[in-house]
Amino acid sequence: MxxxxxxxxxxxxxxxxxxxxxxxxxxxxxxxxxxxxxxxxxxxxxxxxxxxxxxxxxxxxxxxxxxxxxxxxxxxxxxxxxxxxxxxxERVRKLEVTPLSFPEYLREGDVLKVEYLIQNLGNEKEKLTLKTSRGKIESSKDEYVLEKNESMKVWVKQDIGYSDENMWLATSDLTLGFKDTSEVIYQVKSIPVYANKNKKNDPYLRFPIEVSVLHNSYSGSTVNRQGLQYEVKGAGYLDFSRNNFLSFLAHGPSQTGFPYLGTYEQYSLRYTHKESSLTLGDYNLQISNLLELSRFGRGFKFDQNFKKTSFSVFFIEPRFYPDIKRSLGGSFFYKASPNIVLGFNYVSKFQVNNQVNAQDTFWANILSTTIGIKKENFWLDAELSGSQGNGRADFGVYSSLSFNKNNFRIYNNIVYAGKQFYGFYNNSWLLNNSVHYAISKKITIGVINNYNRINPGLDSTVYSQSPFYVGNVAEVIYRVNKLSRVVLSYNLLHREDRFEPKKFDYKEEFLRYTYFLNTLKFNLWLDGNYGYTHNLLVSPDISNRKISIRNMIQPEVKIGNGLSIGMNLEYLRTNRFSLKNEVQNYLYYGGTLRVQVKKYFSLSVMYRNNYAMDEFTERRTFFDMQATLNLRNHQLSLIGSQAYFPNVAQQNTLYFGLKYTLKINAPIAKNKRLSTLRGQIVGPENTRKEGILLQIGDQKFITDANGKFVFNNLVPNKYYVNVVRSSMNVDDIAAIQTPVEIDLKADSISFLNIPLTKSGAIIGKIQYEKSQFESDISKNKPNILAKLYNEKESFVTQINKEGNGFSFKEIKPGKWKIQVWIPGNQGKYLIETAASSELNIEPESRQELNFKVKIAERKIHFTENTFRLTAKE
The missing domain is CATH 2.60.40.10 (Immunoglobulins)
Known part of the structure; x- marks a missing residue:
């Protein structure tokens, strides 16, 4: 039963x-x-x-x-x-989710808050998980317990972003999950959002330009340099139809004595017309993973896209890679299906033969074919390439694969390039594999293998050179909850310095623990390991290995909306860097500070005293600061840095840069097909029509003594006219639904009348009647909802805390319908009303409605052989 x-x-x-x-x-x-x-x-x-x-x-x-x-x-x-x-x-699982409280509409940048009523109408206690795909749930917990015939309320909160539209719909959702089934209960509520600023109301087509002056200061133990640079950049459309787009950058002059990113001159221009694009000057060339993954130089590149195919051609002279004098080539892609793309690439490089001398050059030709497959549970990016140059041929292979099915997650990455391969890699091997299996929602086990001996051809401005590395890891991941997780692993690794003389070469075997905690106000990272280190700089004899210990803590506290403070502390006890194989102690410490004052001022500061020796294979920052002041069209930035740069002789240098930027929204064309909107506030004599504020996006107008208003220079578009409620008398209300949608045509004058009227109100009273068979219903009052609606609008409310009534105030006069119901009633309750469900609201009227709530009694009809059970009327 x-x-x-x-x-x-x-x-x-x-x-x-x-x-x-x-x-x-x-x-x-x-x-x-x-x-x-x-x-x-x-x-x-x-x-x-x-x-x-x-x-x-x-x-x-x-x-x-x-x-x-x-x-x-x-x-x-x-x-x-x-x-x-x-x-x-039988067990009956029945839960209902009802949006209870929500705004009629929002403005962009607002916060959307929706209150949901969750009721357990089943016959057993339920353990629930609540999720939302947008925003966050206030007072969120990992699990909620809801007894039978019990209800609770939760608020779902999300920030409303910005859009290019004048109106769009923002959706709030709530999903109820259970531990014993994959089925979920889903509820969604959509709210209209109106723009604060009309996206197309400027009569001019404007091109954003930024003009900057940068003063550089660079000092060290033996050097002290000053420099001044300029920068002009812009990006925007050239026509109202948005078919032509232009971006450019001019930055200079070069200050190569500053080992800091961006101190060299750069002159770039990019023009796009629909599906065609032309790049001139300095740009970063990316062809494929094997041929050219990143190469900054000067030249041109042309791209053309079609529905099923695309191609590009290029010429470039690398600026910071002396082994290549110039390169030219192109690519062709064919979209075989929505999930499969085939590619063909060709590059010809005028190369320096460093094995002989810097004067010996030759042309290297490289071909490759690529395939990209992207499906729901599987994706593959693979490339096979062959090169010929200097009388020798070789090849390269690249593959990146991911597979995710049910509880399995597999990842594989391969890079191989021969000794005579003249692509982005040379004489390289990279093999990365990982397999993970989720035993449950909380526990995942996995194994990871890494083998890295790659030699990428990086520009000299890229301060990074990875060491040779071999690593094998077996790990267990335990998700304590959605905010924290613990990782325990067993590790075998070998790290070797690729430069001579070697500063480190060691093997390690250790147990590692990692703990992450991420909340809205506090983040914590704990990391440490205990094991043995074999210093290969000293002896290949494994008996010389010694105990190694490492512990690190990194907390961060968020104070308010614009301030966060963090620190890091790391202790290392090891013999890996000692030429005498001695165990040495190292202590590293530092902190971070972030400040954000609305949109006007931001500050970030980072400090660290030092790093382990094997971490100096890439740029490492000891001190970093950036402060930015924004004042409308002006921006002032202060940048500071002290860092280590691999392969740079002068170290421990301090850099400061002061940058002033003027933002110009330059008009380049005027729209000659503008529109005008004229209108008037109308209504009875007892409604005030003067001084009422109307708004279209960011434009506002206050009505004159006759209630008239006008909006000029509007670009033809769809707009939404809103009457600001606070500018009206208390009992006055717009007789039509607002904001009012109006579609303005080009080179025209449109008229709009907005009628005002006096509002009405509805007061509902609830009376409870006792039942013959059950206890007094007034002692265990059910959740009662009331809905007032017509063809265009609807409002929902809940009975008050005392459980004896509800109200709808400031209602537009007219015909409405009212519905009062108990969610999940299932025929248990009867609701009677003394009035009709169809109402006619008069101006300045107040209608009272009485509703009787009682438990439905059963009435049995007997015949000679059968009976029938119905609710008693």
Whole structure:
């Protein structure tokens, strides 16, 4: 049976002789079960056999499980016969999610808050997880427990972003999940969002330009340099149809004595027309993973896209890679299907033969074919390439694969380039594999293998050179909750300096622990390991290995909306860097500070005293600061840095840069097809029409003494006119739905009248009636919702805390309908009203409605052989 259902039980009592009038029967029920009717077919003392009929009703919230009903026959107070009836109540899982409180509309940049009512209308306690795909749930927990017939409310909050449209829909959603099933309950609510600024109301087509002056200061133990640079950049459309786009950058002059990114001159221009693009001057060339992954130089590049194919051609002279004098080539791509793309690439490089001398040059030609496959659970990016140059041929291979199915996650990455391969890599091997399996939602196990001996051809301005590395890891990941996780791993690794003389070459075997905690106000990272280090700089004998210990803590606290403070502390005890194989102690410490004052000022500061020796294979920052002041069209930035640069002789240098930027939104064309909107506030004499504020995006207008308004120079588009409620009298209200949508045509004048009227109100009163079979309903009041609606608008509210009423205020006059209901009622309650559900709201009226709530009583209709159970009217 399901909870709330009824069952009819027939008991036949028989004896060897006529049944005595002293015979009595009794049906014992579980707690809260009810006997609706009972009858017998014969008077006692007339026959030796009697039939007893009981109609039994189960509680609507009866828990799932087995229940026992006991029927007894007694004579003179002694039980003569006993019969047990076992009834199984099914589990009913029924939860309802109702958006309860939400705004009529929003402005971009606002915060959307929606209150959801969650009710457990089933017959068992439920353990829930709540998720939202947008924003966050206030007072979020890993798990919620909701008893049967219990409800709770949660707020879902999200920031509303910005769009290129004047109006769009923002959606708030809430998903209920369960541990014992993959099924979910999903509820979504959409709210209209209106722009603060009309996206197309500027009569001019403007081209954003930034003009900057940068003063550089660079000092060290033996050097002190000053420099001044300029920068002019811009990016924007050249026509109202947005078919032509131009971007440019002019930065100079070069200051190569500053080992800091961006101190060299750069002159770049990029023009795009629909699906065609032309790049001139300095640009970063990226062809494929094997041919040219990143090469900064001067030349040109042309790209053309079609529906199924695309191609590009280029010429470049690398500026910071002396082994290549110039390169030219191109690419062709074919979209075989929505998930598969094939590519063909060719590059010809005028190369320096460093094996002979810097004067010996040759042309190297490289071809490659690529394939890209992207599906829901699988993606592959692969390339096969061959090169020929200096009388020798060689090849390269690249592959990156990911597979994710059910609880398995597999990743593989391969790079191979021969000794005579003249692409981006040379004489390189990279092999990276990982396999992870999720045992449960909380526990994942995995193994990782890394083998890295790559030699990428990097520009001299890229301060990075990875060491030779071999690593094998077996790990267990435990997700404590959605905010924190723990990783335990067993590690075997070998790290070797690629330069001579070597500063490190060691093997390690250790156990590692890592803990992450990420909350809205506090983040924490703990990391450490304990094991053995074998210093290969000293001896290949493994018996010389020694104990190595490392511990690191990195917390960060967020104070308010614009301030965060963090620190890091690391202790290392190891022999890996000692030429005498001695165990040495190292202590590294530092901190971070971030400040954000609205959109006007931002500051970030980072400091660290030092790094481990094997970490100096890339640019490492000891001190970094950036402060920015924004004042409309002006920006002032202060940049500071002290860093280590690999392969740079002068170290421990301090850099400061002061940059002033002027932002110019230059008009380049005027729209000659502008529109005008004229209108007037109208209504009864007792409504105020003067001084009412109307708004279209960022444009505002206050009505004159006659209630008239005008908006000029509007670009033809769809707009939304809003009447600011705070500028009207308390009882006044727009008689039409606002914001008002209006579509303005080119070179035209449109008219709009906005009528005002006096608002009305509805007061609803709830009365509770007692039931014959159950306790007083007023002591256990159900959740009651009321909805007021018409063809265009609808409003939902809940009864007040006292449970005796609700109200709708500031309602537009007109015809409305009202509905009062109990979510998940299932026929248990009846709601009666003394008035019709269709209402006619008059100006300045106040209507009171009375609703009676009572538990539905059962009425049984008997016939000769059957009966029918209905709700009693």
């Amino acid at each position: 399901k909870p709330g259902d009824h069952v009819v039980l027939f008991f036949k009592v028989s004896g060897n002789q006529t049944l005595s009038e002293k015979i009595s029967t009794n049906l014992v029920l579980p707690q809260n079960w009810q006997i609706l009717t009972q009858k017998t077919d014969n008077p006692k003392g007339q026959k030796s056999e009697e039939t007893y009929v009981y109609t039994v009703n189960t509680p609507s919230q009866a828990e799932a499980g087995e229940y026992t009903l006991v029927f007894t026959v007694s004579e003179n107070g002694f039980v003569k016969a006993r019969k047990e009836i076992r009834i199984i109540i």
